[in-house]
Amino acid sequence: MKYILMMNTMRAGAGVPTWPRADLQAHITFMHGLNRDLRESGELVSAEGLSFPDQARLVRAGKDGVSVTDGVFPESKEFLAGFWIIDVDTPERAYAIAARVSAAPGPGGNPLNMPIEVRPVMSAPPPEML
Amino acid sequence: MTDSATTRPWDPKSEHLLRELAPQVLGVVARRFRDFSSAEDAVQEAMLAAFRQWPREGIPENPRGWLIRVASRRMTDTVRSEMARRQRETAMTTEEEPAIEPAENIEADMDPEDTLVFLFMCCHPALSTSSAIALTLRAVGGLTTAEIANAFMVPEATMAQRISRAKQSIKASKVPFRLPTPQERRERLPAALHVLYLIFSEGYASSIGAQLQRLDLAREGIRLTRGAKTLLPEDAEIAGLLSLMLLTNARRAARTGPHEELIPLDKQDRGLWDRDEIAEGLDLLSLALSKGAVGLYQLQAAIAAVHDEAARPEDTDWPQILALYELLQRVVPSPMVTLNHAIAIAMVHGPERGLERLRALDSDERLAGHYRLDAVRGHLFEKLGDFEKAVHHYRTAAAGTTSIPEQNYLMTQAARLEEDRRQLKNSSPGPESRL
Numbered sequence: 001m002k003y004i005l006m007m008n009t010m011r012a013g014a015g016v017p018t019w020p021r022a023d024l025q026a027h028i029t030f031m032h033g034l035n036r037d038l039r040e041s042g043e044l045v046s047a048e049g050l051s052f053p054d055q056a057r058l059v060r061a062g063k064d065g066v067s068v069t070d071g072v073f074p075e076s077k078e079f080l081a082g083f084w085i086i087d088v089d090t091p092e093r094a095y096a097i098a099a100r101v102s103a104a105p106g107p108g109g110n111p112l113n114m115p116i117e118v119r120p121v122m123s124a125p126p127p128e129m130l
Numbered sequence: 131m132t133d134s135a136t137t138r139p140w141d142p143k144s145e146h147l148l149r150e151l152a153p154q155v156l157g158v159v160a161r162r163f164r165d166f167s168s169a170e171d172a173v174q175e176a177m178l179a180a181f182r183q184w185p186r187e188g189i190p191e192n193p194r195g196w197l198i199r200v201a202s203r204r205m206t207d208t209v210r211s212e213m214a215r216r217q218r219e220t221a222m223t224t225e226e227e228p229a230i231e232p233a234e235n236i237e238a239d240m241d242p243e244d245t246l247v248f249l250f251m252c253c254h255p256a257l258s259t260s261s262a263i264a265l266t267l268r269a270v271g272g273l274t275t276a277e278i279a280n281a282f283m284v285p286e287a288t289m290a291q292r293i294s295r296a297k298q299s300i301k302a303s304k305v306p307f308r309l310p311t312p313q314e315r316r317e318r319l320p321a322a323l324h325v326l327y328l329i330f331s332e333g334y335a336s337s338i339g340a341q342l343q344r345l346d347l348a349r350e351g352i353r354l355t356r357g358a359k360t361l362l363p364e365d366a367e368i369a370g371l372l373s374l375m376l377l378t379n380a381r382r383a384a385r386t387g388p389h390e391e392l393i394p395l396d397k398q399d400r401g402l403w404d405r406d407e408i409a410e411g412l413d414l415l416s417l418a419l420s421k422g423a424v425g426l427y428q429l430q431a432a433i434a435a436v437h438d439e440a441a442r443p444e445d446t447d448w449p450q451i452l453a454l455y456e457l458l459q460r461v462v463p464s465p466m467v468t469l470n471h472a473i474a475i476a477m478v479h480g481p482e483r484g485l486e487r488l489r490a491l492d493s494d495e496r497l498a499g500h501y502r503l504d505a506v507r508g509h510l511f512e513k514l515g516d517f518e519k520a521v522h523h524y525r526t527a528a529a530g531t532t533s534i535p536e537q538n539y540l541m542t543q544a545a546r547l548e549e550d551r552r553q554l555k556n557s558s559p560g561p562e563s564r565l
Contacts, residue, residue, distance in 0.1 A: 016528045016537075021545035028538050029389055052529050 002045060002087050002121035003094040005101060007114055008078040015052055019107045026105045034100060038086060043097075045085040053079045078115075085121060094118050137188030144189055148180055150357070152272025155197040157244025163205050166251070166307060167297040170269050172208070176201040177272060245270060246361045247309050249354075252296075253322035256303035261296035262325050263332075268293055271354055273345070281333070281345040323371050323427065326355045330375045334382065335533075348379055369418035370428030376411035377434035380404040392539040396443035408438045429458045448477040465497035469506055481513040501530025505540060512543075517551045520544075 017024065038044035056079075058069045084101070088094050098118045103111040152173060160169035176197045190196040252266040264282075267273045279289035310318060333347025355372045362368055384398035415431050433454045440446040452474040459467050468491055476484025488507060491497050508523035521544045528540035 016525045016541055016544070018525070018548075019545065021542060021549055024538075024541055024545050025389075028391070028542075032389055049534050051532060054529065 001089070001091070001094075002085060002123045003091070004117075004119050004121055005084045005086065005094070005098045006080055006117040006119070007082045007084075007101060008117060009081040009114065010078055015054075017106075023105065023107050023109060026109055030104050034104075038084070038097070043086045043088050043093075045087050047082070047084045049082040050080055091118075091120075136191040138191075139188050140185040144184065146353075147189075147193065148177065148184070149272030149353075151194050151197055152177060153245040153248045153270050154242070155194060155201055156248060156269060157241055158198050159201045159205060160307060162202065163209070165205075167301060168205060168208055169201070170297060172201040172204040173197070174268065174275065175204050178274060181274070243309055243361060245357060247307065249322055249358060250310050250315070250318055251300060251305055251307070253318070253325040254300060254303065254305050255318070255321055256299050256305070257296050259325070259328065261292055261299065262321075263329055264289060264292050265296040265300075266325055266354070267329065267350065270357075271350055273350070277345045281347050319365070319367070322358070323355075323367060326351055326358065327371060327375075327427070329354065330379075334378060348375070348382070351375060352379065364421070366418040366421040366423060367425040367427050369414050369421075370425060370431050373411045373414040373418060374427050374431035374434055376407045376414070377431055377438050380407035380411065380438060386535070390535060391542070392535050394539075395437060400441065403438065411435065411438070424457070424461070426458070426462050429454055429461060433458075446477075448474060452478050465491055465494050465500075466502070468494075469497070469502060473506060473509070476510050476513060481510040484510045485514070499530075501527040504530065508540070508543065512547060517547045521547050521551075 017027075019027070035044065035047055038047075053071060056071055058071060060067050060069075084097070086094060086097060088097070095118060098116040102114050102116045104114065106112040155176065156169060156173045159172060160166045163169055179200055180193075180197060184190075184193075248270050249266065252269055253262050257265070264278055267278045267281075268275065275290050275293065276286050278293075279286040282289065309315075330348050330351025333349065333351060336347075352372070352375050355368065355375060359365075359368045359372050380403050381395075381398060383404070384400065384402035385393055387393055411431065412435055415428065415435055418428050419432070433451055436447050436451050436454070452471075455467065455471040455474045459471055468487070472484045472487040472491075475487050485507065488503065488510070491503055497503055504523045504527035508520045508527060511517075511520035511523060514520075524540050524544035524547070528537050528544065531537050531540065
């Protein structure tokens with residue numbers, strides 16, 4: 001079963017983290033370790049980090065042509081910072097991986113406890129229709 | 131196969147041999163059937179068959195002949211079914227079969243220059259860069275679609291489609307299947323070298339940690355350029371490009387640390403640099419430079435050579451690098467060259483002069499707001515001792531890059547400077563103590 005784990009970050013003050021070097025290092029090392037483990041367990045499908053919201057553009061086609069405006073959805077308080085697509089045996093395993101992501105170390109080495117949205121990817125084969 | 135009376139065992143070098151044969155086999159088949167696009171598909175299938183069979187059963191005595199026969203058989207099938215379709219459609223009956231039986235004397239059909247013909251064809255300006263890269267890797271490099279897809283981390287079906295569209299563009303543009311005239315060659319060589327350079331740099335830039343399991347595009351770029359150099363030994367720019375690749379690739383083991391972090395040139399463990407690659411790169415470069423006409427790749431190789439020749443960072447001959455960038459700016463002016471020129475100025479004449487040079491780029495639309503500009507500013511302000519500005523520029527650059535290793539590097543630079551700044555504050559009564 002494939003799941004997407006979406007890592008959301010609060011939009012307020014979004015930008016490059018200005019943590020002390022040791023904390024930054026710990027965070028980077030944590031993420032590398034996580035990806036390495038998922039690769040080695042054969043569960044990683046893909047993982048991507050996304051640019052900061054100031055580089056996001058909103059494109060919408062309409063009667064008057066296509067409009068391109070700055071920013072992520074203006075009404076959202078959070079933005080998608082990155083995602084993993086994993087292929088695991090059970091939903092519980094997906095939740096366990098999400099919990100590990102959520103507890104990634106932040107300033108002072110304390111867990112960030114970020115909300116991680118877990119959703120099944122619609123990748124099952126079509127059933128035999130009788 | 132019935133023709134494999136004598137076989138040799140498969141070893142790691144055989145894969146190389148097999149790939150080298152691909153464009154030569156393609157030449158024979160494409161000429162015989164007068165259809166580049168289908169021949170290219172047929173050769174790909176022959177390659178796949180060889181990859182399945184040879185490691186198990188050994189390499190046939192005449193591997194080229196084997197590949198030509200398998201590809202020709204595939205072509206014959208394609209042509210026959212195409213004929214049958216047309217006959218059904220036109221309700222025509224004819225006893226005539228196309229003359230497609232493979233001639234016995236296949237070696238006579240061989241032309242070593244075919245590799246060059248295909249290189250020019252695949253790097254034709256009618257193709258988009260990504261299509262040219264994909265088709266070159268397959269038709270000239272003998273790589274499989276799956277390997278190319280894996281290298282660019284796209285699904286195999288996507289890559290197959292990209293290659294098939296590239297071939298349609300070639301068909302539509304009516305590129306003749308022959309070696310370009312010397313005049314055409316001069317005009318089109320830069321585009322071909324650019325594609326080879328991009329193959330290399332894609333591999334080099336992404337050869338970090340996780341990506342190590344991917345096909346090594348840097349090696350493929352070097353291999354293809356080496357092949358082109360054998361066929362055009364007198365061309366100084368091909369030699370320059372090969373030299374640049376080798377002198378750059380030589381530092382690969384030193385450019386990342388245990389946690390996949392980027393290590394800048396002046397912090398690298400130079401003991402990890404590949405001495406053989408450096409020696410070969412230097413030889414090629416001096417040979418190329420002796421031929422006169424200095425071009426883009428020779429100059430960049432010369433700059434890489436100055437770095438590689440320094441035993442320690444402080445031994446780097448910056449005045450020479452500066453002179454080379456000034457030359458480069460005259461030959462191929464670009465904002466990226468100006469950016470590097472500014473670094474060289476700073477190393478020779480001090481950071482203020484470098485920053486002054488950068489100001490000219492603020493009005494350049496091609497680079498205004500580009501994160502590289504901030505990264506270099508951060509570096510120069512750090513050298514100047516203005517840590518506050520340096521931190522600001524490092525962070526702005528970190529927010530702008532689309533490379534995670536580079537983003538991590540820039541954020542760490544900013545964090546390190548802030549630490550230094552705090553320590554400086556704690557250990558001294560005021561900023562004047564820095565003097």
